[in-house]
Amino acid sequence: MKNGRATFGSRLSAILVAAGSAVGLGNIWRFPYVAGENGGGAFLLIYIGCILLLGLPVLLAEFAIGRNSRRNSVGAYKSIAEKSKGWSIIGYNSVAASFLILGFYFVVSGWTLEYFITSVTGDIAEYTSSTINAERFDAFMLHPVRPIIYTLIFVLLTHTVIVMGVQKGIERSAKMLMPLLFIILIVLSIRSITLPDGIEGLKFFFRPDFSKVTAGTFLDALGQAFFSLSISLGCMITYASYFKDDTDLRTTALNVTLLDSVVAVLAGTVIFPAVFSAGIAPAAGPSLVFITLPSIFNTMSLGAVWSAIFFLLLVLAALTSTISLHEVLTAYVHEEWHLSRKNAARAATLATALLACVASLSLGIWREYTICGSTLFDALDLLTANIMLPLGGLFTSLFVGWKMNGTVLHDEITNRGKLKFGMYRAFVILLRYVCPLLLLMIFLYNSGLFSL
Ligand code: TRP
Secondary structure, X not given: OEOOEOOOOOHHXXXXXXXXXXXXXXXXXXXXXXXXXXXXXXXXXXXXXXXXXXXXXXXXXXXXXXXXXXXXXXXXXXXXXXXXXXXXXXXXXXXXXXXXXXXXXXXXXXXXXXXXXHHHOOHHHHOOOHHHHHHHHHHHHHOXXXXXXXXXXXXXXXXXXXXXXXXXXXXXHHHHHHHHHHHHHHHHHHHHHOOOOHHHHHHHHHOEOHHHOOHHXXXXXXXXXXXXXXXXXXXXXXHHOOOOOOOOHHHHHHHHHXXXXXXXXXXXXXXXXXXXXXXXXXXXXXXXXXXXXXXXXXXXXXXXXXXXXXXXXXXXXXXXXXXXXXXXXXXXXXXXXXXOHHHHHHHHHHHHXXXXXXXXXXXXXXXXXXXXXXXXXXXXXXXXXXXXXXXXXXXXXXXXXXXXXXXXXXXXXXXXXXXXXXXXXXXXXXXXXXXXXHHHHHHHHHOOOOOO
């Protein structure tokens, strides 16, 4: 406890908890297909550039805001900005975005759970071709209750961890789930690479095809990097508010970034060799995981077992991320509205469950109702990823680069001068000029106001 606030027990816990937030469906479900569509290895190179040049500084900046203020994401901006209350809009943007992201993230998490159960019962054996799988997936989404039940089970799992508290819930679950996730990922990667023609998939994934690279690729890579690291939207501020005073923010940020990127790359080494081995076109879009992969598992011996392990991986990755998004809401409601932590968690759970149910139905029986041509599910994704995330990142970098007191920032990152931070100047330049400019470009590009 620190000023009546819980803290994570060890330095390793800080890394695992933050990595738990970062590693999610973004790494395993989204990264491989975005890479597949954008020239494989070429995308990977650009992505790594974005992570190092922009992701890492913003992550470190969020850690500094969180630990310095020891408050939720709205309270953090209020306390550091002192009299300039306008900055707390960044915090409100993050709370609103976390709520909206959970609205669609819980739905996809529910699908992963459904596919896990279907694999465990062995019913996945009937998913033998992409056509059949697409029909089944569609029938599942059109079912009036099944997708909702799985979504709600996922909400309940997340809620259970949150009400157990910062140490007994969030920290303990990350310490159990993250190592398991890594083991599963390595086992699956070896299985996939050793399939016949698996090496072809690796070649595709790692060989840079620059002919597919356009200006849009850079913006996709940057957006993916920010989403994958859980930055811009207060998640890492909230988690860092539970870090200990002697946690080294520099190495924690570096480790989290490394783990997150390693997981994304390993996910590619699971998916592409399997896809190539089955002779399927790699750029199959978002349905890659739910439509293409099940039939590939069925061509392997012990297919249902591999399928169960793979979907368990997705469930674990999704869960540690939904926990972090939920904690943004819970910490905010608890500290700013002065409700007990339990009641704050209940309010957040109720609100997100409701939104997620409607988002799920918007892909099923309510699919004819759209908002500006997209379903509610897609609208939530587009609004958060294309508008709220780049704007959040833009103002977070401006806040730390220009508004936050330089001495306070430097003291926070060096643990009051105990650690060295030779890159401090570069860090500030990136936050002041480079990040805001690029994030502004992403925002304008994504909102259609600017095209390349
Ligand atoms: N990073 C997670 C993923 O890759 C998703 C996530 C969790 C997130 N918390 C976030 C994204 C905060 C943006 C902001 O799946």
